[in-house]
Amino acid sequence: MWIAALQTVATPDVERNLETARRLMAQAARDGAQLVVLPEYFCFMGHHDRDKLALAEVPGEGPIQAMLAETARRHAIWVVGGTLPLRSEQADRVFNASCVYSPEGVLAARYDKVHLFRYDNGRESYDEGRVLQAGQLPQACEVGGLRLGLSVCYDLRFPELYRALMTPPCDLIAVPSAFTHTTGRAHWEVLLRARAIENQCYVIAAAQGGLHENGRRTWGHSLIVDPWGEVLAMVEEGEGVAMAQLDPKRIAEVRAQLPALTHRRLC
Template identity: 45%
Template sequence: MRIALYQTQTGPDPGTNGRDLVRAIAEAAKGGAVMLFTPEMSGLLDRDRERAARHLRDEASDTVLATVRAAAAENGIWVHLGSLALAQENDDGRLVNRGFLIDDRGDIRARYDKIHLFDVDLPTGESWRESVAYASGTRGVAVETPLGLMGLSICYDLRFPDLYRALSNAGATILSIPAAFTVPTGEAHWHVLLRARAIEAGVFVVAAAQTGRHEDGRETYGHSLVVDPWGKVLLDMGTEPGLGFADIDTAEVDTVRERLPAIRHRRPIDPPDIVR
């Protein structure tokens, strides 16, 4: 099956971002993809909270979500809309970072709220406190798709293998990890972590990413990847925005898991004995 990844340089205007997504959806469908994957924060990326607040809506009112759903139906293609910043319906003052799996009729098949929030101080001097603006999700999500059972996650979740263990234990054979990785963390860890998640569970990993210098001044790493269940990189989109395609054979999951049945060898682990 053919999939498409849209590597973006999302900015602060949802109208522009929505139009770009519509074009990508149409191009992905024309290219024969059954599903398009987009990055984290596909509708709005802006560190200026006052400016961003003018565009923030709840799920029912978000124009980018509505636009993508209509384009998916018009073009007959599934879309994993990596995530959007949304106001909560029962607002506690914080937003949610929510991804959507949209089918080829434009219906929302699944939602996932980012569980692990990026609260770090980097050696470059960058400081991020996602938990100030966003509420954390509480549940993992896996959803049936034409590609198999897909486990959903977002960006910083990548560093927490227990989430992916739970998803693969539930039967996931493909993992989607949309992201807006910083350049220093991307250079150090992006490829190795994505390949590790694929190898650990014998699954396909699809990671659509933000890239380049954005209007709000941040820089993201790019390198949207598709990794097969043996850990081989099938697609690396480098640092230029645009659309990429990869052909995946879902039967490879069974082949790899028979060759190296690590999932069957998993055992529950009690807290360790500490010897002092």
């Protein structure tokens, strides 16, 4: 299966962002991708955290979800729709949800980001807990005969989430993200390669990558890693598509020569 990580530099204009997503998904599909992953917040990067509250959609309704479903159906591809804000039972909180659509345009899975990012180095600060409601459960689904594990951005720092996704083992883990430039430069690639190596599966990480209109700078470096930790494709900065082939035989080979998943003693 050919898979593609799409990199964007989202703006405060939802329709402009959706058009960018449509264009990149069409490009990936033309190049042979059967599964594409969009970045976290591909649909909106506002000036203030609370801006996303006004855009939150009801699950199963709204223009962002409709675009993802329609584009998956048009190109007959699996789409991991990065993340979008979905309404929660709390009026001042939304879920940061990653929705997976089948080639028929049907919702196959939804994962709500469990770990909420907070960071303050004295110069830049973020606290997702101000507007996001944390999800509660890991989520995996079947895509074209493969098992896909779902995660989002800051989840990457919590290996226990990925271990929970490995019963049964995943063939591929998706990590749509919007890593800051500061944390991304220090930790992004090493964490992604670690998750691939320890779980002996492919990892696909679609990221925001560049200087946004709201002044935020994201790290980018969307990439695909194989089960041995080798980086197969990468887009460093700006819009683009990182594409590689997922080979089930490679997964089996790595797990046979170094059967670490069967050697686990602590759960």
